[in-house]
Structures are given as structure tokens and as C-alpha cells.
Amino acid sequence: MKSRFAPSPTGYLHIGGARTALFAWAWARKQQGQFVLRIEDTDRERSTQASVDAILDGMNWLGLAHDEGPFYQTDRFDRYKEIIQQLLNEDKAYYCECSKERLQILRDELTEKGEKAKYDGCCRDKNLSSGVVRFKNPLEGVVAFNDAVKGKISIANKELDDLIIARTDGTPTYNLTVVVDDYDMEIDTVIRGDDHINNTPRQINLYQALNWRLPEFAHLPMILGSDGARLSKRHGAVSVMAYRDEGFLPEALLNYLVRLGWSHGDQEIFTLAEIVELFELKNINKAPASFNQEKLIWLNQEYIKSADVEHLIKNLAWHLDHQQIDTSTGPALELVVEHLQERSKTLVEMAEGMKMFYQDFDEFNEKLAKKQFKDSQSIQLLMTKLNSLDDWVASNIKDQIKQVCEELDIGFGKIGQPFRLALSGNGNAGNIDIVAQLVGKDRTLARLQMALDYISQRSD
RNA sequence: GUCGCGUUCGUCUAGUCCGGCCCAGGACCCCAGGAUUUCAUCCUGGUAACAAGAGUUCAAAUCUCUUACGCGACGCCA
Numbered sequence: 075m076k077s078r079f080a081p082s083p084t085g086y087l088h089i090g091g092a093r094t095a096l097f098a099w100a101w102a103r104k105q106q107g108q109f110v111l112r113i114e115d116t117d118r119e120r121s122t123q124a125s126v127d128a129i130l131d132g133m134n135w136l137g138l139a140h141d142e143g144p145f146y147q148t149d150r151f152d153r154y155k156e157i158i159q160q161l162l163n164e165d166k167a168y169y170c171e172c173s174k175e176r177l178q179i180l181r182d183e184l185t186e187k188g189e190k191a192k193y194d195g196c197c198r199d200k201n202l203s204s205g206v207v208r209f210k211n212p213l214e215g216v217v218a219f220n221d222a223v224k225g226k227i228s229i230a231n232k233e234l235d236d237l238i239i240a241r242t243d244g245t246p247t248y249n250l251t252v253v254v255d256d257y258d259m260e261i262d263t264v265i266r267g268d269d270h271i272n273n274t275p276r277q278i279n280l281y282q283a284l285n286w287r288l289p290e291f292a293h294l295p296m297i298l299g300s301d302g303a304r305l306s307k308r309h310g311a312v313s314v315m316a317y318r319d320e321g322f323l324p325e326a327l328l329n330y331l332v333r334l335g336w337s338h339g340d341q342e343i344f345t346l347a348e349i350v351e352l353f354e355l356k357n358i359n360k361a362p363a364s365f366n367q368e369k370l371i372w373l374n375q376e377y378i379k380s381a382d383v384e385h386l387i388k389n390l391a392w393h394l395d396h397q398q399i400d401t402s403t404g405p406a407l408e409l410v411v412e413h414l415q416e417r418s419k420t421l422v423e424m425a426e427g428m429k430m431f432y433q434d435f436d437e438f439n440e441k442l443a444k445k446q447f448k449d450s451q452s453i454q455l456l457m458t459k460l461n462s463l464d465d466w467v468a469s470n471i472k473d474q475i476k477q478v479c480e481e482l483d484i485g486f487g488k489i490g491q492p493f494r495l496a497l498s499g500n501g502n503a504g505n506i507d508i509v510a511q512l513v514g515k516d517r518t519l520a521r522l523q524m525a526l527d528y529i530s531q532r533s534d
Numbered sequence: 535g536u537c538g539c540g541u542u543c544g545u546c547u548a549g550u551c552c553g554g555c556c557c558a559g560g561a562c563c564c565c566a567g568g569a570u571u572u573c574a575u576c577c578u579g580g581u582a583a584c585a586a587g588a589g590u591u592c593a594a595a596u597c598u599c600u601u602a603c604g605c606g607a608c609g610c611c612a
Contacts, residue, residue: 081612082611082612117612177609184536185608186535187535188536190537191608192536205610224540227538230537235608238610240610241610251612269607269612270606270612271539272538293539295605333546339560340548340559342560342562359546360540363545366545366546366562368563371562372563416574416575416576417574418574472571489571493571494571494572495572503573504571504575506571
């Protein structure tokens with residue numbers, strides 16, 4: 075069994091494409107079959123190597139490995155030509171010399187009359203020998219197929235026209251290449267977006283003209299933006315790699331994507347292995363789904379919370395580099411990541427939260443400092459106590475804080491809050507004793523001194 | 535416009551094939567409590583939907599028809 079993902083390289087890998095790829099990949103894996111990657115680059119005007127690279131990068135980051143390919147349609151022009159010639163020889167296709175202008179006028183006229191704009195078959199019987207090549211679509215009858223997600227679909231042949239299968243320059247067009255490739259590559263299940271659903275009857279006619287067996291079709295509903303319109307740039311990030319940049323874990327994105335239009339009862343969280351094991355085409359929804367960033371964030375957080383520290387560190391590398399955080403000196407990365415795991419929605423957040431352990435800062439958050447840094451006595455006392463601490467571990471630090479509370483007869487928060495701010499600069503810190511331990515003795519004392527300086531400066 | 539496809543809480547969805555167990559369940563978001571050294575996490579609870587109408591039936595979210603709305607296709611793009 076084989077399925078495929080066949081993007082055209084006219085841009086980066088976007089969310090919709092990624093989900094299509096995921097479904098095709100999951101189905102192949104589930105069947106213990108092969109997953110084929112094919113680059114549909116017949117449109118040479120718009121296809122770019124940069125896009126090919128971007129798609130490959132995206133697939134790679136997601137971890138959707140292909141078993142065959144990537145195949146490039148531009149490498150297969152001889153094969154397409156052969157098929158086009160065969161169709162011409164068998165009188166199943168013909169040359170057409172209608173100009174683009176004539177076609178445009180024809181379309182305008184038909185649209186005006188309220189009819190479907192389709193080619194009128196003008197050159198069908200002219201026996202021409204140059205121009206574009208058109209496929210002789212059957213005039214009568216109905217094309218019907220059973221879509222694995224949409225169910226029975228049928229359309230009358232008279233709704234279809236004679237589609238162009240080769241351009242004036244001889245290059246083949248999509249509807250021809252996709253049929254030839256899916257046949258040659260022995261694709262059993264064609265999984266693609268339902269924007270292709272209207273092409274399917276034309277392709278089926280092509281299969282039949284060629285006497286080829288039909289694959290199964292599974293048309294996935296589109297992904298919509300929050301406003302119900304087709305997902306596009308104005309809805310925010312649509313590129314898969316933008317989600318890496320924003321701090322998402324690939325498996326979280328995959329989990330989110332698989333639940334967009336597919337479900338297995340009430341289960342929300344799926345490991346990759348579970349997706350493969352449980353995936354069924356029949357559980358795919360017919361209706362389009364809206365992309366909801368909040369749920370993605372929730373999932374991401376769930377994944378971060380339960381991930382292996384090592385795994386997080388691996389995925390964090392890009393962010394540390396990007397945010398220019400040098401972790402070569404300072405506390406062990408593992409400990410910091412572990413501490414941040416429960417409090418980071420994204421890897422970007424986590425990296426930001428790491429800064430206080432590896433970088434010094436010049437000033438405190440002004441608003442918080444004004445509120446928290448008032449009493450120098452308690453800070454002074456805390457400093458003295460911490461300074462004399464030999465074994466710099468969280469439990470001892472905690473004891474010292476408690477002692478300060480007792481001696482001064484104040485609540486934990488009274489000293490805890492200023493301490494927290496002193497350590498972090500912005501108040502974003504978790505367990506104060508652990509944070510202090512990780513920040514280290516020297517830096518902790520230096521920052522408390524900074525707080526003291528701040529207080530004396532203000533009172534001047 | 536024509537053709538195709540679709541329509542369950544704000545969002546993702548379960549249930550629809552084989553009508554009753556559904557005055558519709560789960561999750562995100564939101565709200566209220568609780569726990570906690572801030573935040574976060576965690577726990578408990580709550581709000582909220584079968585697009586509309588007609589029909590079949592003892593019984594319809596589930597079957598049939600009509601309407602509305604949405605999306606897609608209608609390219610020498612894919």
C-alpha cells in the first residue's frame with residue numbers, strides 16, 4: 075500500500091499542507107505501506123528551489139519521513155509526453171489552437187448567460203497538429219466515485235469540458251501529471267485537500283481513457299481561519315516553520331493537526347505511535363475546521379510538561395541560539411529546563427525564562443521595583459544570612475528565608491516577593507529557593523545588593 | 535451564475551452508518567471556588583450547541599424533502 079504527499083513548490087509548507095501530509099503519512103504507516111513524497115513542479119514560472127527546500131525542511135522538522143522520493147515532475151517530462159502522444163494517437167486527445175483571448179471571451183459570454191464557463195470543444199474535430207493538447211472528455215454519462223471521507227460523489231460529464239493536458243510549449247499540466255504519477259508510483263490512496271474534489275472526475279476520465287485501475291480517493295476538508303475564511307497569511311502564522319520559531323514542539327503541532335478533522339472518541343492527546351495505530355480514514359470529518367491557536371498552545375504546554383528534559387533541550391537549541399543565550403557557564407541546563415517545564419507554554423517562553431540564570435541584567439522592572447523594594451532591613455538581613463551559607467542548596471536557602479521571617483516577625487511573602495524580583499528582575503520566577511540555588515550564590519548576592527542600591531537611590 | 539461539497543456549544547469534536555441508553559458527552563477558551571511562597575501548575579464546579587421548516591415514526595441530532603447560509607471548482611495554477 076502506498077500513499078503520497080504531492081505539494082507544489084510555490085511557497086513554504088503551510089499548516090494545511092502539513093495536515094494533508096500528516097494524514098497521508100499516518101495512513102501509509104498504519105497500513106505498513108510506503109509514503110511517497112512528490113514535488114509537483116510543472117509550473118516552472120512559480121516553482122522555486124527555495125520552496126522545495128522549505129517544504130523539505132518543514133517535513134523534516136515535523137518528522138514526517140518519506141519512504142520514496144522526493145520525485146520531481148520536471149524529471150518525468152518524457153514519460154508525460156509519451157502518454158500525451160498515446161492519447162493523441164488513440165484519438166482520445168486533440169490539438170487546440172484557440173487563443174487565450176478567444177477563450178476569455180467565451181468564458182465571459184457564458185458567465186454572463188449564467189452558465190458554467192467551460193470550453194466549447196471548438197477544435198475537437200479539426201485535426202490540428204499544433205497548439206495545446208486537450209483531452210476528449212466524454213460528452214455523456216456520469217462520473218461517480220466513492221470518496222473515503224465524503225462518501226458517494228457524482229457529477230455529470232456535461233458539466234466537464236475538454237481539459238488542457240499539454241501547454242503550447244509542450245509541458246504537461248497538473249491533471250495529466252497527477253494521474254500518470256499516481257499510476258506509475260502505484261499510489262493506492264490519494265489523500266489531498268478537498269479543493270481537488272472537482273478535479274477528481276476529470277482525472278477519473280483520464281484513468282479510464284488510459285485503461286488504468288483507479289486509486290481510492292480521500293478528500294480532506296479545508297482548514298479555516300478563526301473567521302471562517304480559508305486559512306491565509308492574514309490569520310497569522312501559516313508556515314509550519316513559523317510554529318517552530320514561535321516555540322512549538324513538532325509533536326504538539328502534529329497532535330493538534332491530527333485532531334483537526336479527525337478524532338478517536340474523546341481522546342485529545344496522541345503520541346505519534348498512537349496516531350499511526352488508531353488512524354482511520356472513516357473517522358475523518360467532512361466539514362472544514364477552524365484553526366484555533368489557543369488549543370494548540372494548551373497542547374504545546376501539555377507536551378512541554380511531560381517531555382523528557384533531553385528532548386526539550388534538543389528542541390531548545392534553535393531558540394537559545396536565536397535569543398543568543400549562552401548556557402556554557404551557569405547552572406546545568408537540565409536543572410533549569412526541569413524547573414521551567416511546568417511554567418512554559420512555549421519554547422520561546424522557556425528560553426526567555428532561562429535568561430535570568432545565564433545573564434545579568436542592569437535594572438529591575440520599574441513598576442514592580444517601586445512596589446516591592448521598600449524595606450532594606452529585611453533584604454540586608456537576608457543577604458547576611460545567605461552570605462554565611464556554605465552549602466548553597468535550595469533547602470538551606472529556604473531555611474534562611476524562614477529565619478529572616480521569624481527574626482523580623484514578617485510573613486513569607488514580605489521577603490519572598492522582593493527576593494523573587496531581585497533574582498529575576500521581572501518577578502517571573504517560581505520556587506524562590508530553587509531559583510536562588512540555580513542562579514548561584516554570587517549572582518544572588520549581587521542582585522540583592524542591586525536591590526539595596528535601588529532602595530537607597532530612591533530615598534535620596 | 536452553474537456545478538460540487540458541507541452545517542452539533544465561541545472553537546475542536548463524540549454521537550449519525552444499524553432511530554430509543556442524548557432534555558446531547560469530552561476538550562480548548564471563559565467564569566466561580568479550593569490548594570499553593572507571586573506567576574504557573576494542580577483539583578472541584580459552572581456557562582454554552584443538534585442551521586430553519588416540513589415529513590416518516592410510538593420515538594429523530596440520527597431517515598426523507600425543501601430552504602438558508604458557508605466553502606470549493608469553473609486557469610495554457612496546482
